[in-house]
Amino acid sequence: EVYYRFTITQPMGIGINTCGSAVADTYLKVFSSDRQRVLYFNDDYSGSGACSNTKSACIHIPLLMPGTYYVVTDGAGNGSLTTSLTGTVVDNPGDSSEMAIDLGPHSKGFSFSDIRNTASGYTNRYQGKTTNDVYYKFTMEKALAVTIDHEGSSLSDTYMSLLDKDGKLLRNSGNTKGHAQLELQELAVGTYYVVSEGISLNGSITTNIRIRGAGGDIVTTEGQPHVISLTPLKKTSSISSLKEDEQLLEIRYFDHLGEPTERIQRGITPGRNNLVTIQEYDGMGRELREWLPAPVADDFGAYVHPSVVKRAAQSTELYGNDGRPYSETSYDGSELGRVVKQTGVGNDWHTADKAVTTDYVTNVGDVAQLSVRMYGYSGDALKSTGYYADGSLYGVRTTDEDGNVSYEFKDKLGRVVLTRQMDGSLAHDTYYVYDEYGNVRFVLPPLAADNLNSIA
Structure with missing residues (x-):
């Protein structure tokens, strides 16, 4: 197959065909801008404007709204394919059911809004009211809740009709003054037309159509988990x-x-x-x-x-x-990928190199900042039993943006046994003592840790 992309900046009638292709049997598809929805498809065509070879594909789109679209041309076999595309500007899109503004097929949430001035260039094609009207068209591929309203219209009193694919009236908004609205809890699968007009005057009308799935009118990006x-x-x-x-x-x-x-x-x-x-x-x-x-x-x-x-x-x-x-966040060069630096939000922190830095240490008994007492208990009696053996604990030294230093030491089971906040050379220690089941039995705040000695 061959892919083409085209963009139009104003409403147009579009014709696409494969007339003159060496491959006898061809087909065409027109995709939406996200390439997820097939908007139009044709294989064989023998109607008005058909190629001399009716196995060639032709697509006639009375009205295509501004946007980017993709065309795919393919054949029953490989060979030379000729693809032609023509466009004709449409001055008043939506002036009739044949020129309805087509929103395409939908099976999940969708939201649409459009503003048209019925006092300029539009005519009265639908006899809901004697005012000029605008046609919209959409197709439901799944039964979903739909809300249609004229909220935001400059025209104060508006009227709305919902028609089936044959133009038969299904619902209207009634003659209540104000902006028209229709709430449809579950609109069945099928093609529908919405006709927007004023109750007694022409003017600027905003037509909003929301198709609501389980997640509302959202349309997430396929291929992105x-x-x-x-x-x-x-x-x-x-x-x-x-x-x-x-x-x-x-x-x-x-x-x-x-x-x-x-x-x-x-x-x-x-x-x-x-x-x-x-x-x-x-x-x-x-x-x-x-x-x-x-x-x-x-x-x-x-x-x-x-x-x-x-x-x-x-x-x-x-x-x-x-x-x-x-x-x-910055990391060390080891396979452990440990964090060594964290810089906060804002240019000032980055340019001044103000960051939280992390160093990885172990306990050392004869270094004051790295020494860690060991505590034991009998019943409810707690006492200090000396110091942890050098290198038996995992330590992390953290320095904040203002140079304040703190330590945290864990045993080989990953339990925190000491947090130490430094105030210059003065240490404020909080110790944690565990029972044989790994539960915290005692927490010693700094004052208690400073005064507790080997006596229970």
Whole structure:
């Protein structure tokens, strides 16, 4: 097969054919911009405008809205394929059912919004009202909840009709003043038309169509592993009936090794944008940079390229247009991949080399900062029994951005036996004493640890 891509910037009627191909039997497919949905398909065609060879494929699209599309040409065998594409500008898309603004087929969540001024160039084709109207078309491949409304219209009183594929009226919004709305809890599989018009006047009408799946109207990116989490904010027997302000929706994307790479909190900002957080990894698969969440325009839950999130985070006034709105982790060169440095969020921390550093040590009895007492107990009596043997404990020395030093020592079972906070050369120790089952039996705060000697 052969792939073609084309982009149109205004509504057009599109014709595509394989007339003149050396391969006798051909077919055509038109895909959406994400290449996941087949919008139009043809194999053999003998209707109006057909090729002389009716085994050649022809697709006639009365109206295609602005966007990017892909065409695939293929044949029953290999050989020379001729593909032709023509376009004609459509001045008033949606002026009739034949020129309906086609939203395509849908089997999961989807959201659409469009503004048309019926006072300019449109006519009265549907006799719902005497005003001019605009036609929209969509196909349900799965029964889902659908909301259609005119919220945001400049025209104050609007009217709406829902028709089946043959143009038969199924529902209308009635003559109630205000912006028209239809709530359909489960719209069956099939093709439908929506007709938008004013009750008594022509003017600017915003038509919103939302198809809601189990995760609302989200359309996640296929090929990117992800998990969708929906938290209801009210009691409900049907998740699909929840409105946007009645739920918290989160999408987490993962790489193909199962590591989380992107978190999208949908519509959570005051401006109803998504809040997107990304996690970067180094070549060894270790966490490298965690970026602050950035507001990004909603794309129905689709995966956002990291470069888009980075630019948004660096340019937001919320972070002062900081060039480094991320924390960064560095590792040692060993196979253990141990953390040795963690730099906080913000350019100031990075340029001043203000970071939390980590060193890996062991206990040494004759070095004050590395010596660790050993405690034992009998019944409820606790006493110091000397010092741990040199090298018998694992130690971590942490130095914060201001140069404050602390230590943590663990035994070979991974139990913390001492945390030591240094104040200059003065140590403040907290000891942990365990019973034979590994449970914490005693916790000695600094004052107790300083005063407890070998006497119980």
